[in-house]
Amino acid sequence: xxxxxxxxxxxxxxxxxxLDALEHGLAGDTAIDVLFRAMHSxxxxxxxxGASGLAALAHKxxxxxxxxxxxxxxxxxxxxxxxxxxxxxLRGLRSALLDQRxxxxxxxxxxxxxxxxxxxxxxxxxxxxPGPEPAAQSVDPLRAxxxxxxxxxxxxxxGEPEAARALAHAAREARLPRLAALYDxxxxxxDPLAALGRLRRxxxxxxxxxxxxxxxxxxxxxxxxxxxxxxxxxxxDASLRDLAERLAACADAVGDDQAEALxxxxxxxxxxxxxxxxxxxxxxxxxFRSALLAPKLSPLSERARPPPPPLTPGLAAxxxxxxxxRAAAALASGHRIWRLRLGPLxxxxxxxxxxxxxxxxxxxxxxxxxxxxxxxASDIPAEELAALRAEAxxxxxxxxxxxxxxxxxxAPTMRVRQDRIDAVIALEAxxxxxxxxxxxxxxxxxxxxxxxxxxxxxxxxxxxxxxRVGSALEKLRAANGVAARASQRLSIALGQLDEAVIELRVxxxxxxxxxLPRVLRATAESQGKQVSLExxxxxxxxxxxxxxxxxxPLLHLVRNAVDHxxxxxxxxxxxxxxxxxxxxxxxxxxxxxxxxxIGDDGRGIDDxxxxxxxxxxxxxxxxxxARLGADEIHALxxxxxxxxxxxxxxxxxxxxxxxxxxxxARRAGGAVxxxxxxxxGTRFVLxxxxxxxxxxxxxxxxxxxxxxxxxxxxEAVVRPEQLAKGQAITTLESILHLPPVESxxxxxxxxxxxxxxxxxxxxxxxxxxxxxxxxxxxxxxPGVGGVxxxxxxxxxxxLEPDGL
Numbered sequence: 001x002x003x004x005x006x007x008x009x010x011x012x013x014x015x016x017x018x019l020d021a022l023e024h025g026l027a028g029d030t031a032i033d034v035l036f037r038a039m040h041s042x043x044x045x046x047x048x049x050g051a052s053g054l055a056a057l058a059h060k061x062x063x064x065x066x067x068x069x070x071x072x073x074x075x076x077x078x079x080x081x082x083x084x085x086x087x088x089x090l091r092g093l094r095s096a097l098l099d100q101r102x103x104x105x106x107x108x109x110x111x112x113x114x115x116x117x118x119x120x121x122x123x124x125x126x127x128x129x130p131g132p133e134p135a136a137q138s139v140d141p142l143r144a145x146x147x148x149x150x151x152x153x154x155x156x157x158x159g160e161p162e163a164a165r166a167l168a169h170a171a172r173e174a175r176l177p178r179l180a181a182l183y184d185x186x187x188x189x190x191d192p193l194a195a196l197g198r199l200r201r202x203x204x205x206x207x208x209x210x211x212x213x214x215x216x217x218x219x220x221x222x223x224x225x226x227x228x229x230x231x232x233x234x235x236x237d238a239s240l241r242d243l244a245e246r247l248a249a250c251a252d253a254v255g256d257d258q259a260e261a262l263x264x265x266x267x268x269x270x271x272x273x274x275x276x277x278x279x280x281x282x283x284x285x286x287x288f289r290s291a292l293l294a295p296k297l298s299p300l301s302e303r304a305r306p307p308p309p310p311l312t313p314g315l316a317a318x319x320x321x322x323x324x325x326r327a328a329a330a331l332a333s334g335h336r337i338w339r340l341r342l343g344p345l346x347x348x349x350x351x352x353x354x355x356x357x358x359x360x361x362x363x364x365x366x367x368x369x370x371x372x373x374x375x376x377a378s379d380i381p382a383e384e385l386a387a388l389r390a391e392a393x394x395x396x397x398x399x400x401x402x403x404x405x406x407x408x409x410x411a412p413t414m415r416v417r418q419d420r421i422d423a424v425i426a427l428e429a430x431x432x433x434x435x436x437x438x439x440x441x442x443x444x445x446x447x448x449x450x451x452x453x454x455x456x457x458x459x460x461x462x463x464x465x466x467x468r469v470g471s472a473l474e475k476l477r478a479a480n481g482v483a484a485r486a487s488q489r490l491s492i493a494l495g496q497l498d499e500a501v502i503e504l505r506v507x508x509x510x511x512x513x514x515x516l517p518r519v520l521r522a523t524a525e526s527q528g529k530q531v532s533l534e535x536x537x538x539x540x541x542x543x544x545x546x547x548x549x550x551x552x553p554l555l556h557l558v559r560n561a562v563d564h565x566x567x568x569x570x571x572x573x574x575x576x577x578x579x580x581x582x583x584x585x586x587x588x589x590x591x592x593x594x595x596x597x598i599g600d601d602g603r604g605i606d607d608x609x610x611x612x613x614x615x616x617x618x619x620x621x622x623x624x625x626a627r628l629g630a631d632e633i634h635a636l637x638x639x640x641x642x643x644x645x646x647x648x649x650x651x652x653x654x655x656x657x658x659x660x661x662x663x664x665a666r667r668a669g670g671a672v673x674x675x676x677x678x679x680x681g682t683r684f685v686l687x688x689x690x691x692x693x694x695x696x697x698x699x700x701x702x703x704x705x706x707x708x709x710x711x712x713x714x715e716a717v718v719r720p721e722q723l724a725k726g727q728a729i730t731t732l733e734s735i736l737h738l739p740p741v742e743s744x745x746x747x748x749x750x751x752x753x754x755x756x757x758x759x760x761x762x763x764x765x766x767x768x769x770x771x772x773x774x775x776x777x778x779x780x781x782p783g784v785g786g787v788x789x790x791x792x793x794x795x796x797x798x799l800e801p802d803g804l
Contacts, residue, residue, distance in 0.1 A: 011045050011046075011049045012098055014041070014045055015042055015045060015046075015054075015094055016094075018038040018039070018041055018042045018045075019042070019087060019090060019091055019094070020511070020514055020515075021034070021035075021038045022035060022038050022039060022042075022083075022087050023084065023087050023514070023515060023518060024514035024515070024517065024518075025038070026080050026083050026084050026087065026518070032065060032068050032069045032075060034349055035065050036062065036065040036066060036068075036069045039058055039061050039062045039065055040062050042054070042058045042090070043055055043058035043059050043062055046058055047267075049097075050103070050201065051093070051097050051103050052103060052105075053093050053097075053103050053104050053105040053106055054090060054093045054094060054097065054103075056105070056106060056111070057086060057089060057090055057093065057106040057110070057111065057114075058090065060086070060111055060114040060115065060118075061083055061086045061087075061090075061114055063114070063118045064079065064082075064083060064114055064117045064118050065083070067118060073117065073118070077525075079117055082113050082114060082117055083114075084518065085110060085113070086110060086114060089106055089107065089110055092104075093106060101206065146170060146171075146174045147203075147206045149170070150167060150170075150171075150179075150203055150206070151203060151214075151215045151216070153167060154196075154199070154200065154203060154215055154216060155216050155218065157186055157196060157199075158192070158196060158218050158219075158220075161186050161187045161188075161189075161192060162187050164183040164184070164186035164187055164199075165183070165184070165187065167183050168180045168181075168183035168184045171183055176206070178202065179199075179202050179203070179206065182195075182198055182199045182202055183199065185198075185199075186199060191224075191225065191246060191250070193218070193220045193221075193225075193249075193250045193253050193254070194225065194246045194247075194249040194250050194253070195249075196218060196253045197248075197249030197250050197251070197252040197253030197254075198249045198252075200215050200217075200218075200252055200253055201249070201252050203215045217253065217254055217255035218253045218254055219254065220250065220253055220254045222247065222250050222251060222254065222256060222259055225243070225246050225247040225250045226247055226259070226292040226293070227292070227293065228243055228246075229243045229244055229246075229247050229263070229266065229292055230288075230289045230292040230293050233266075233285050233288055233289050233292075240266070240270040241267055241270035244263045244264075244266040244267035244270060245263070245267050247259065247262075247263040247292075248260050248263035248264055248267060251263060262288075262291055262292070266281075266288055269281045269284075310328060310331050310332060311324055311327055311328045311331065312406065314406035315327065315331075315337060315405055315406045318339065318375075318405045318406055319337070319363065319364060319375055319405060320364045320366050320375075323363040323364035323375060326361075326363050326377075327363055327375070327377065330361065330363070330377035331377075334379060335360065335361075335377040335378060335379050336377070336378060336379070336404065337363065337375060337376070337377050337404070337405040337406075338359075338375070338376050338377075338378060338385070338402060338403065338404060338405055339373050339374075339375055339401075339402070339403055339404070339405040339407070340352065340355075340356070340373070340374045340375075340376060340399060340401070340402050341372070341373050341374075341399075341400045341401040341402075342372045342373075342374065342398065342399065342400060343396075343397045343398050343399070343400035343539070347398060348372075348397075348398040348399070348400075349372075351392060351393050351398040351399065352374065352392075352398065352399060354392065355388060355389060355392040355393070355399060356374065356376055358388060359376060359378045359380055359385060359388060360376050360377050360378030360379065360380065361376065361377045361378075362374060362375070362376050363375045363376065363377055375405055385402065386402065389402050397538070397539045421504050421505055424501065424504065425501055425504070425505065428497055428498070428501045429770045431494070431497075432494055432498075432768075432770060433770070433789055433790075435487070435490050435491065435494055436767070436790065438483070438487050438490070439487050439491065442480065442483055442484050442487055447480070451473065451476065451477065451480075454469065454472075454473050454476075455473060457469065458470050458473065498694070498768075503541075505543055505544045505545070506541040506542060506543055506544065507541070507542065507544050507547050508538060508539055508540070508541060508542075509535075509537055509538055509539070509540040509541075509542055509587040509596075510535070510538035510539065511547065512542075512547055512550060512551060512554060513535045513538060513554075513585060515551075515555075516533060516535075516554060516555070516558050516585065517533055519555055519558055519559065520533050520558050520562065520583065523558065523559050523562045523563065524562050524566075527562065527563065527568075528568060528569075529562060529566055529567075529568055529569065529581065530569055530579055530580040530581065531561075531562055531566055531580065531581045531582075531583055531600075532580055532581070532582055532583065533558075533583045533585065534582065534583070534584050534585070535585045535586075536584070536585070536586045536587070537586055537587035537588055537589075538587075540587040540588065540589050540594075541589070542587070542589075542594060542690075543690060543691040545691060546594070546668055546688060546689075546690075546691060549664045549667060549668050550596065550664065550668075550686070552660060552664065553660060553661040553664045553665070553686070554585075554596075554598065556658065556660050556661055557598045557661060557684055558583070558598065560658065561583055561598065561600040561602065561682070562583075564602075565600045565602035565603060565604070565681065565682050566581040566583075566600055566602040566603075567581070567602055567603050575679070577601065581600060581601055581602060582600070582601050583598065583599070583600050584597075584598070584599050584600075585597070585598045586598075586599075589690070592689070592690060592696075593687060593688065593689065593690065593712075594688045594689070594690055595685060595686070595687055595688075596685075596686045596688065597683055597684065597685040597686070598683070598684055599675075599681060599682065599683030599684070600681050600682055600683075601680065601681040602681050602682065603678070603679060603681075604676045604677050604678040604679055604680055604681055604682055605634065605637075605674070605676040605678070605682055606678060607630060607633045607634075607678075610633055610634075610636055610637065611625045611628070611633060611636075614636045614639075619636060619639060620636070631673070631674075634673075634674040634676070637658050637674065638658045638659050638661070638662040638672070639659065661684070661686075662802070665686050665687075665688065666785055666800045666802055666803070667785060667786065668688050668689065669688070669689045669695040669710045669712060669785070669786075669798075670686060670687050670688035670689060670712065671686075671687050671712075671713065671750070671751075671802075672684060672685065672686050672687070673685050673687065687712075689712060694768050694769070694770050694771070695710060695711075695768070695769055695771060695786075695788075695798070696710075696711040696712065696766065696767070696768050696769075697709060697710060697711055697766070697767060697768070697769045697788075697798060698710075698711050698714050698717075698747065698763075698764070698766050699763075699764030699765055699766075699767060699790075699796070700732065700745075700747065700760040700761075700762065700763055700764055701760065701761050701762035701763075701764060702731075702732040702733050702736060702738055702741075702760060702761050703733055703736075703738035703739055703741055703761065704761075705738070706764065706790065706794065706796045707732065707736075707796060707797055707798075707799055708769055708788065708796050708797065708798045708799065709747060709749065709758075709798075709799055709801070710785070710798070710800075710801070711766055713749050713750050713751070713801050714747055714748070714749060714750075715748040715749065715750050715755065716747075716748045717745055717746070717747050717748070717763060718745070718746050718748065719744075719745060719746070720743060720745075720746050720759060722746075723746060723757060727757055728757065729746060729757045729758075729759050730756065730757065730758055730759065730804075731743060731758075731759040731760075732758055732759065732760050732761070733761070735758075735783070735804050741761045742761065743759035743760060743761060744760070744761060744762055744763065745759070745760055745762075745763040746758065746759050746760075747759075747760060747763075749801040750801070751801050751802050756801055756804065758801075758804070769786075769788035769789075769790075769796070769798065770788055770789060771786040771787065771788050771798065772786075772787050772788060772789065782800075782803040782804075783799055783800055783803035783804045784797055784798070784799065784800065784803070785798045785799060785800035785803075786798040
């Protein structure tokens with residue numbers, strides 16, 4: 001299958017969502033039915049794509065969840081640990097499949113542990129720790145050359161199947177035994193087109209792994225395979241799954257995506273082996289047969305049968321066909337049919353259940369997990385229905401939309417591959433750089449000076465020459481005016497484009513929060529503490545680059561809260577607190593800023609203990625410690641190597657943690673602050689820009705070189721004589737070890753350890769800077785927060801105030 005095949009793209013996107021939902025659900029209190037459905041979908045998609053390793057492990061885990069769903073197995077912490085190990089291993093198998101096109105097999109011991117759970121035997125949860133994901137390998141030039149040869153020779157095999165023998169030998173020489181076996185199967189195959197389709201799918205994976213061109217499609221007739229499959233549906237043939245796979249292979253060979261999707265749907269139902277799947281297959285048999293025998297195969301969803309009265313065509317198109325009879329009966333009895341769209345929250349289905357139980361009869365559900373539509377028949381008036389929905393979900397995040405079923409659904413979503421979004425963002429950045437260069441050129445004083453010189457020259461020339469120069473001068477001024485107006489329009493359009501591009505790369509904060517409960521549970525259990533996590537602002541949209549930066553810091557803050565801030569249950573009860581501590585994670589989007597905070601109701605920060613440890617480690621002198629305020633004391637917590645723990649434990653005492661949090665905030669162009677009250681708790685607040693890729697900066701100059709300062713950290717810009725007498729001033733040249741020059745302005749920068757008065761030679765403009773990846777030689781340099789490109793193409797360093 002080709003790397004950009006729709007089924008392949010759907011597999012990559014859907015499996016990521018299912019794995020995230022499983023990890024979040026197993027670490028929390030998600031309904032078992034939701035977990036079972038996610039694992040079942042993961043198994044089905046893995047089977048459809050031919051990933052036997054993924055499918056085998058998902059199948060074993062699905063068996064365990066099926067027993068739990070049926071009340072035959074308690075999903076206790078022991079069972080959840082084994083299932084979480086399975087989820088971790090599934091992530092590794094998926095990465096190997098997507099990144100290296102390797103269908104790896106799961107560890108036998110993990111399969112044995114899942115089987116033991118299903119049989120009621122004890123499982124060894126330590127026996128199968130998730131291994132690290134395999135590192136991406138560089139492409140072997142020899143293998144890439146062979147892959148290109150295979151792709152070029154593929155069309156010839158349809159007319160000369162014997163030529164496959166030589167290519168099978170070449171595949172064995174290249175250590176590709178599975179590919180060699182597929183070549184061997186081509187000569188003498190009972191269905192040559194299906195054999196070539198299976199071969200083409202394997203060649204597509206090889207080409208994707210080596211970066212080669214897509215494998216060509218063939219010409220062929222799908223009707224023989226489709227007719228055989230339709231006959232097997234009538235007879236209930238046991239070989240139904242194999243016949244469906246045959247049609248899918250033929251469809252892959254000729255490039256008929258619709259026929260392949262139809263065949264995969266039948267193959268999935270026939271291969272599940274469950275009573276529910278068998279019943280569903282029988283229910284859809286007539287529709288499948290009709291689709292297979294049509295002149296042109298098409299997905300089942302495109303074939304609508306005449307709706308039973310009083311069902312209107314609009315309602316029939318909106319509802320799944322299986323719900324048509326019940327919907328017609330509901331309409332005949334005076335009910336109205338509504339479409340309820342669930343939001344992306346993991347708890348959306350849990351919130352929807354009591355609401356649906358109050359309003360009427362659920363007819364069907366449809367749509368992917370991130371936009372699930374539930375159709376319900378109700379005789380409750382619309383106003384009362386809206387009130388019940390608001391009562392069940394005041395924020396409107398779980399029950400996202402409620403409307404008549406035949407009304408247009410909410411705006412559809414579309415998945416786009418991340419590399420394509422990144423390409424759009426890169427082009428937008430180049431466009432911004434070009435626009436800045438145009439604006440700089442139009443505003444350059446040299447251009448106006450040249451026009452003034454021409455005007456002065458015109459006055460000294462003879463009449464004839466002066467008229468010619470004057471005419472050219474007027475044309476230049478007119479052209480300059482047109483360019484200036486175009487630059488203004490371009491600037492406005494770029495601002496709108498910036499907002500649109502940022503929306504392309506945002507993810508809900510819930511994506512970040514969903515992995516924290518597992519870490520919280522493991523850390524709390526290891527220390528005998530009881531902690532509950534509350535998340536607010538799950539639907540806040542944040543930039544993907546910012547989400548990547550925040551992933552590790554949030555994990556550190558959770559561990560830090562449990563290890564340092566939250567007391568054991570006995571100590572909390574003695575202090576008049578509940579035995580279970582509360583950890584509150586909040587995301588709030590403000591104009592131009594994002595606030596992410598995590599706070600606990602624990603013991604708070606003991607400033608005297610922090611100062612004592614800082615003095616003991618030589619980080620501050622006793623005299624200086626006596627002059628420090630609360631903010632400056634809290635800033636000591638972020639120093640690398642600082643820890644208040646005497647002994648090293650599994651999660652604390654190594655001096656690694658809060659410095660990672662501060663480093664991430666700095667790289668994002670923001671800051672972190674601490675709010676604490678002894679005995680009442682501690683709150684860490686990350687104040688960040690909306691995106692980590694584009695940062696507003698203030699340009700300054702030192703010794704003739706441009707530098708950038710984060711605009712969010714600038715408190716004021718003053719002249720040197722306006723500073724209070726005795727205030728310490730640091731010149732930028734002295735920090736950067738540049739030759740001293742006269743300073744014309746002082747920039748006051750906000751820092752946790754105290755304000756910094758930074759004298760600069762010349763003050764530039766405020767602008768937005770697109771940050772580029774730092775070179776390894778600069779990445780660890782103190783005071784360097786990033787590197788960007790100015791409108792004229794010159795690079796500029798972004799300086800980090802805390803590191804200066």
